[in-house]
Amino acid sequence: MGHQQSDDLDYYIKEAEEFEATKAGVKGLVDSGIKKIPKFFIQESGTLSKTTSKNAMQLPQVPIIDLKGIDDGFQRAQILEEIREASENWGFFQIINHGVSQNVMHAILEATRRFHEQPKEAKMELYSPDARQQVRFFSINGLFRETHCADWRDVFACNFLDDALDTEAAIPEICRNDTLDYMENMMKVRDLLSEILSEALGLDKDYLDGINCLKSEYLTCLYYPACPEPHFTIGSHKHSDSTFMTVLVQDNMGGLQVLYQNDWIDVTPLPGALVVNIGELIQLITNDKFKSVEHRVLASYQGPRISVGCFFYPSSQCMMKPYGPIKELLSDSNPPIYKEVTYLEYIHQYRKMAREQNQTLPHFKLYNDC
Numbered sequence: 001m002g003h004q005q006s007d008d009l010d011y012y013i014k015e016a017e018e019f020e021a022t023k024a025g026v027k028g029l030v031d032s033g034i035k036k037i038p039k040f041f042i043q044e045s046g047t048l049s050k051t052t053s054k055n056a057m058q059l060p061q062v063p064i065i066d067l068k069g070i071d072d073g074f075q076r077a078q079i080l081e082e083i084r085e086a087s088e089n090w091g092f093f094q095i096i097n098h099g100v101s102q103n104v105m106h107a108i109l110e111a112t113r114r115f116h117e118q119p120k121e122a123k124m125e126l127y128s129p130d131a132r133q134q135v136r137f138f139s140i141n142g143l144f145r146e147t148h149c150a151d152w153r154d155v156f157a158c159n160f161l162d163d164a165l166d167t168e169a170a171i172p173e174i175c176r177n178d179t180l181d182y183m184e185n186m187m188k189v190r191d192l193l194s195e196i197l198s199e200a201l202g203l204d205k206d207y208l209d210g211i212n213c214l215k216s217e218y219l220t221c222l223y224y225p226a227c228p229e230p231h232f233t234i235g236s237h238k239h240s241d242s243t244f245m246t247v248l249v250q251d252n253m254g255g256l257q258v259l260y261q262n263d264w265i266d267v268t269p270l271p272g273a274l275v276v277n278i279g280e281l282i283q284l285i286t287n288d289k290f291k292s293v294e295h296r297v298l299a300s301y302q303g304p305r306i307s308v309g310c311f312f313y314p315s316s317q318c319m320m321k322p323y324g325p326i327k328e329l330l331s332d333s334n335p336p337i338y339k340e341v342t343y344l345e346y347i348h349q350y351r352k353m354a355r356e357q358n359q360t361l362p363h364f365k366l367y368n369d370c
Contacts, residue, residue, distance in 0.1 A: 016040040016140070016150065023127035024120040025139045025154035027304075030225040031120075041150045041233040059260050062258060062267050062275075063090060068097035070196070072181075084200040089279055091240075091293035092258045094273040099192070100185045102272050105249045108221070108308050111178035116223035116304070118174065126172070134159045135170040145360075152233045152299045153224045160217040160316050163187060175221070183219065186310045191245055193276065197245075201286060203328060213244045213281065213323065216317035219308065224255065226303030229338050235297035235305065241279040241359065242350040243311040248275040253305035259294040279311070280361055281346060284338045287325040292361075314343050338364045 015038050019211050022028055029038070063086040069075030086093035115123070116138075126137040140150055158171060160183060165171065171179055194214055198207040210216060224235045235255055250256060256267040256275070267275055283292040297305070314321065324340035341364050350360045 006053055013041055017149075019150075020129070020140060023122075023124040025116075025123070025127070025137070026152055027116060027154055027223065027225045028120050030227075035228050037152070037227065037229050037233055040148070041152055043149050043232065043234055043237075043262050045250070059263055059265055060260065062260075062265060063093040064270065064273065065093050065095050066097055067095055067192070069098075069257065070192070080196060080200045083196050087197070087290040089291070090258070090260060091278040091283075092260075092275065092295070093277075094267070094270055094275050096270070096273050098189055098274055100189060100274065103276075104182055104185055105272070107178040108182040108249065109251055111175035111182075111304050112156065112221035112223060112306050112308055113304070115172065115175045115221060116154055116306075118350065122172075122174075134161075135163060144304070149233075149237065151236050151295070152227050152230075153222055153235050155223075156221040158219045160219065162216055166173070179219070179221075182308070183217065183310075186217060186219075186247060186369040189274065190217075190245075190310075193245065193247070195207045197282075197290075201289065201324070201329065202325070207326075211323070212315045212318045212321075213285070214312040215318070216313050218243070218311040218313065220311070222305075222307045223307065224253075224297065224299065224303055224305040224307075226301055227299040230299035230301055230303075233299050235299045237353070238294045238296040240292045240294050240359075241277060241311060242347055243279040243313045244281045245279050245312045246309055247308055247312075248277070248309045250275065250307040251305060253300070253306050255298045255300055256307070257296055257298065259296075280350070281313075281323060282344075283361060284341070284364065285323055285326050285339050287329055287334060289300065289329060336366060339366050 019029070019038060019040070057337055063082065065079065065082045065086065067079060070079055083093070123137050126135065128136040129138055129140055130136070131141065137154070137156050139154050158165065158179065191209070194208040195205040199205050201207070228231060238259065249270055252269045254266060254269055257264040258267055277295065278290050278292045280292040282290050320342045322340035322342055325336040325338055346360070346364070349363055353360045353363065
C-alpha cells in the first residue's frame with residue numbers, strides 16, 4: 001500500500017512538473033482540449049461544499065458603500081461609520097463613486113484578457129514561479145509540493161515597489177499603457193482609503209500614510225479559464241491576504257466568495273464598483289478591531305473570469321520596520337494581542353504557514369489561547 005501511495009505521489013509531482021515545463025499555464029491546458037483536469041488540481045473531497053444550509057435569498061450581502069459626498073462633513077461622518085462597520089464585521093466591502101472611471105476599469109480588464117489570450121509563445125519568456133521577478137506570468141506560485149493543490153487560474157503580475165517599476169518597459173507592450181494608467185488611479189484610491197480607514201479608527205486622517213504601510217503595490221491580473229470539471233477544483237483556494245489592504249476590480253462573471261459567519265457569501269459583481277478587503281497586517285495593527293477574512297474564487301464551466309487585484313504593502317524603507325498594535329487604540333480593557341513584527345518576517349511566516357495550510361496571525365499573538 002505504501003509503495004502504491006509513493007507511486008501515486010511521484011506521478012502527481014511529475015504531472016505538475018510537466019505542466020510547469022510547458023510555460024503555457026492553465027489556459028494552455030484548456031486550449032489543448034482536455035476533458036479531465038490533472039490530479040494536482042483536484043481538491044480534497046468536501047472542501048468545495050458550502051458551509052451553509054441557507055438559500056441565497058436568506059444570506060446577507062457584502063456591504064456596498066457610496067463614497068459620493070466624502071468631502072461633505074455630514075456625509076463623510078456617515079461614510080466613515082459604514083466603513084468602520086464593514087471593516088469590523090466583514091473585512092470586505094464594495095465602493096462606488098470612488099473616482100476611477102468605468103473606462104479605466106474596463107481597460108485594465110481588457111488588457112488582462114489581451115495578455116492572457118496571446119499565443120503561448122508570446123508569454124513563455126515571462127513565465128516564472130519566482131516571486132522575486134518584478135514582472136512575471138505564472139500559474140503555480142513558488143515550488144510545487146505534494147501538499148499543494150493548484151488553483152485553476154493564470155496570473156500576470158507586476159511589483160511596484162515604492163510606487164514604481166525599475167523600468168516601465170518591463171511590462172509587455174500589449175498591456176503596458178492600460179496597466180500604468182490603472183496603477184495611477186489605484187494610488188489615488190489608496191490615498192483616499194488610507195484617510196478613510198484612519199479616521200474610521202478614530203485616528204488622524206494621515207495616520208496610515210505616516211507609517212508608510214501602503215506605499216508599494218503588487219498588481220495581479222488574473223485569468224480563470226472555463227473548467228471542464230469545476231466540481232473537482234477551485235479558481236483560488238480559501239485564504240486571507242498577507243498584506244495591509246487589497247483593492248480588486250472584477251468582471252461580471254462572479255465566483256468570488258467571502259466567508260462570513262461560517263457562510264460563503266457571493267461578492268456579486270456591481271458595475272463600476274471596486275472590492276476592498278482588509279489584509280492580515282491591518283488586523284494586526286488594529287488589534288483585531290478591523291478583520292481580515294478568508295475568501296475564495298470558484299471554478300466554473302463558464303469563462304473566462306477576469307479580475308485585477310492590487311495588494312498594498314510597505315515602502316522599501318519600512319520592510320524591516322516593526323509593526324504592532326497601534327498604541328492609540330490600546331487601553332487597560334484593550335491590551336495588545338499581537339507582538340511587533342516586520343513585514344518581511346510576516347511574509348516569511350505567511351508562506352510557511354500557507355504550505356502547512358495554517359493561519360498566520362495566531363503565530364504572532366503575545367499569548368497562546370491554549
